[in-house]
Amino acid sequence: MASAAAAGAAASSSSSQPVRVVVRLRPFLPSETGSAAAPCVSLIGGHPGSEVTVHLKEQRTSRSECYKLDAFFGHDDRVRDIFDKEVSAIIPGVFEGVNATVFACGATGSGKTYTMQGTEDLPGIIPLAVSTVLKLGTGMLCSVEISYYEVYMGRCYDLLEPKDKEIMALDDRDGNLQLKGLAWVPVRSMEDFQEAYSKGEERRNVAHTGLNDVSNRSHAVLSIRVNNDGVTGKLNLIDLAGNEDKTRICNERIGSSLFALSNVISALKNNEQWIPYRDSKLTRILQDSLGGNSRAVVIACLNRIEYHESLYTVRLAGRSGRMKQPSSSRVSNRARVMNHDDGNIRKVLFDSVVPTAKNILRLSSQDEVKTRGIKKVILPSSTPCKEEMSELPLSKACSPNSSGMVIDDLDCHASLEPKTPMGACNLVGTISSATPLDKLNAHESNLMESLVQKYLEFLNVASKATASERNW
């Protein structure tokens, strides 16, 4: 225990934050170096140890947005740097029973797997974490085991010990979901780990052969479980499914689980009382490792030449990050500008992502509604949870309420925007050069905003009511 405690004392301030969201840029690949596309992501400002402001700009249209996140790792930074600054500090806690999770999220090809697995010469977060755990455990009365599984379409599959069927996820006495029958393989050395992990990887690849890009759409979870003299802690290292820009590639199920995860991360970051764990299989499985005294690090991986995908990833990962207007950017005529607060514009909605009232709110008394080709099922009056929940399409999983209200995959954009307080002041009204179109847009936006606000309030109340009903 002594070595773990010492390392814990040396932990940086990053370990004291329950959830950190950091950005990682992937360098250009040889095939991209000749590309004329300019990088769309940059860092503006930021001091060591404090928040950073990440600026995303679409060169073609000059659209730009800024997000505040916890740290920024550029294309020259190595995975080792991320590990040293963000991950190593949380490992000693695992020896004291504090669970932790590291996620890599991003679009396909943004470098998630590279970040988590690395290469033989440049190990990624997973091998670095295992080797740190093994080093810390040396000389201690502890055991280290790993499990490796993937979550695909709301189902879990063991990658270390092949089984005919999916792994059942069942509630335990504390209300945590346990994966029944999941293999845990003892690991005493890096050789043990490499042997088990590479077999798991092989199985993953074989299982996916011919299955049309499954690896991009499944979440791969490597868990390290440490039992230290009777105290058990877990470190989950997760390569999430590719979160493609939903306006371009519509994948209900992935969108649903990533959106549910994003909701949980956002709620934890904002210290909210109600954490919506039950909205997806992944968040249910991770419930004992997210929240409470657990630690989480979200690594948002970005490909700098993909503006829409980068924007989508940052929005999903960093929803609690306040948006500011960059000093250098102008307010476009196409932008709806809202909520001016002490010189900071809190929210800028652009045409392409402005949700309409029609696609945010859909109330119906029918059992099924069909919109834009996506079949929706109205939620029953008591929200299904546990395993059934993960089998639901996004329309259900996204919307834990008891009213029969539905929201579809594309509609989730509305909720990806930061919440805007009531009584938002109309900035356009204060700009003397505002055109009639600006004014009309602002009016429409205010109307929209209050609809969104009402809807969010309703969802919060309904979710809490459903939760308290469940608790009874």
Ligand SMILES: Nc1ncnc2c1ncn2[C@@H]1O[C@H](COP(=O)(O)OP(=O)(O)OP(=O)(O)O)[C@@H](O)[C@H]1O
């Ligand atoms: N930091 C990096 N340095 C060098 N090459 C990188 C880096 N990050 C990613 N790459 C390369 O970029 C390509 C895509 O990376 P990777 O496979 O990790 O993406 P991904 O986000 O996991 O994609 P998918 O969702 O399809 O699994 C790979 O060829 C990888 O080797």
